Ligand SMILES: Nc1ncnc2c1ncn2[C@@H]1O[C@H](COP(=O)(O)OP(=O)(O)OP(=O)(O)O)[C@@H](O)[C@H]1O
């Protein structure tokens with residue numbers, strides 16, 4: 001599981017690649033929090049183009065990121081979600097809270 | 105019922121084994137010609153079952169997990185995941201969506217995902233003794249061989 005970030009004009013884009021399960025989630029959340037604390041962005045884009053697998057541990061991570069962005073009075077969206085992670089997000093119902101679009 | 109193939113895999117409840125378990129299950133069902141979606145669903149369900157053993161059954165200790173995979177009649181894959189951990193007091197309650205004892209690192213989605221991503225999920229648990237989750241899923245659109 002890798003996360004790379006880029007920041008421009010108040011927008012932090014974090015690109016995920018690899019597999020996001022319970023094993024990867026703790027470290028991923030730590031690095032994600034560090035980036036949010038460092039930049040305090042107005043908007044945060046999670047680009048999941050390279051994310052090959054995700055389970056409910058990933059849902060919890062997205063929810064925590066969403067809460068953190070709310071505390072910062074910022075917005076968050078999730079982009080380029082592949083079919084398998086999309087099935088998990090569909091099942092979780094968090095699309096009611098978070099703006100999510102799939103890979104084209 | 106005829107058992108066409110089986111695989112037993114035992115491993116310690118270390119999180120590094122989550123990927124190993126779901127990948128092994130995926131490779132095992134490959135001869136059933138699953139669609140990509142069926143494969144993804146099975147991997148996800150296995151990942152949830154194994155993660156529950158690691159996170160909940162053996163909190164703060166390393167225990168034993170036994171995964172058994174079987175191919176049954178009609179292109180059905182059966183995966184059971186067993187632990188000898190703390191067990192579940194109220195299984196019906198634990199199966200409810202969003203129910204969790206895991207705090208903000210957990211979503212309470214595991215059982216809901218296992219249930220909706222397979223054809224059948226059975227849970228047997230005894231407090232203090234352990235838990236077994238049995239998942240069944242027909243693969244390859246049920247076309248047979
Ligand atoms: N193998 C197990 N041993 C002991 N308790 C378990 C086991 N599996 C599940 N539980 C209990 O059932 C609850 C619900 O499990 P479920 O997988 O649905 O959600 P979760 O694990 O809490 O969150 P998530 O799966 O979204 O990370 C758990 O919080 C835990 O209390």
Ligand SMILES: [Mg+2]
Nearest residue numbers: 152156214215
């Ligand atoms: Mg779970």
